[in-house]
Amino acid sequence: MSDILPAVGLIGWFDVHERELPWREPGVTAWQILMSEIMLQQTPVVRVRPIWEEWVRRWPVPSAMAAESTGEVLRAWGKLGYPRRAMRLHECSRVLAERFDDVVPSDVETLLTLPGIGEYTARAVACFAYGQRVPVVDINVRRVIARAVHGRAEAGSPGRSDLRDAEALLPTDPVRACRYSAALMELGALVCTARSPRCADCPVSGTCGWQRRGRPAHDGPARKVQKFAGTDRQVRGLLMDVLRGSDDPVDRSRLDQVWTTDTVQRDRALGSLLMDGLVEQTRDGRFCLAGEAG
Structure with a gap:
């Protein structure tokens, strides 16, 4: 599959088009990356950025957040939505302060034992904070792989094969693997979007299975549109x-x-x-x- 989503072309594209996001800056800690990953779940970057920056100043280490009440953390969460994320992150800060001496674990297995940390977040922290060669699969990555590798318009339901597909694409070098994972996510966020993919701007359009098949429409169940008003x-x-x-x-x-x-x-x-x-x-x-x- 690596010839369909070649590392050289994708990383080269990312080198030019990578967004300047504060949690990607040098010196950002694993705790701060963990906070960003929790906030970014189902929430646009533009809404997350100012809240994350405020939290980094206010709670630079887990013990600083752990010292606050749950209510104060919920208050600081503002209107990011899905406030249970904030409550679980507060629980996580207490565990990190009490059991891990304010250090976020580096391995996926230990990360998965923390409150509110699922498969995606654990792998994202291991990859982006600690440079480990582990597959990081969000909805953007799933969509890119579904189209480029499998020739499908949509990814369908999540499954264990998602991790296998993503891992098979990773370069062997951990540094390049982490860069590649970030590039895959960026490609899905900026170019290979759900509603209006910009195939003319895609660095892998020449090898994309969906493009070669003439961009067939999705033939599975219709995607459920999550409404908000009145719910x-x-x-x-x-x-x-x-x-x-x-x-x-x-x-x-x-x-x-x-x-x-x-x-x-x-x-x-x-x-x-x-x-x-x-x-x-x-x-x-x-x-x-x-x-x-x-």
Whole structure:
């Protein structure tokens, strides 16, 4: 497969087109890269950058974050979405401070034992923070491989074959392998995009299986479009906005005001926040972020 996505051409393209992202700068620590990878899950770079930069200044090492309350970390997370990521990262900071002396482990197996760290994040940290030759597979990499290697418009459901395919493409030299992994991700993010791929600008268009087949349309199940307006996710976000904006617990009446369209949905959203541990209820019946009930 390496002749389909040749390292020389792809890395050469990356050398020219690599975005200047703060977590790629020299001197960035494994902890700071870990924070960026958690934030970037399902969230655009433009929204992540200012929050990440603030967190690096505020919590440069895990123990600094571990000393904060969960509620304060959730407050600092702002509107990045999926706030359970912030809660799990806070749990991870405590484990790193207590068990690893503020050092993020370098091997995938140990990283996978940390709270909130899955296959992708563990491999991304091992690769981008420690220079290890391990496959790093996100949705962009899966799409590039599906098109260039397998000639399909879309990647389909994730599976273990994704890691095997990605590993088979890696150069043997760890330094080049890490660079290659980053280039694959960048190609999917900037050129081989989901909706409007820029095949004329692609450095591997001449060997791309999808291009050679005439760019056939996806013949599998239609991709589900995740809507936001009117969903429980939106209601949860509105409720969290109220709690993040208050230093003190708030009355139920303030929460009721944020969503009057469907009171059953609002109650369900609040109940799910309580169940997830993102929100707590005080003894007098008010509501606050996790760890701030007193």
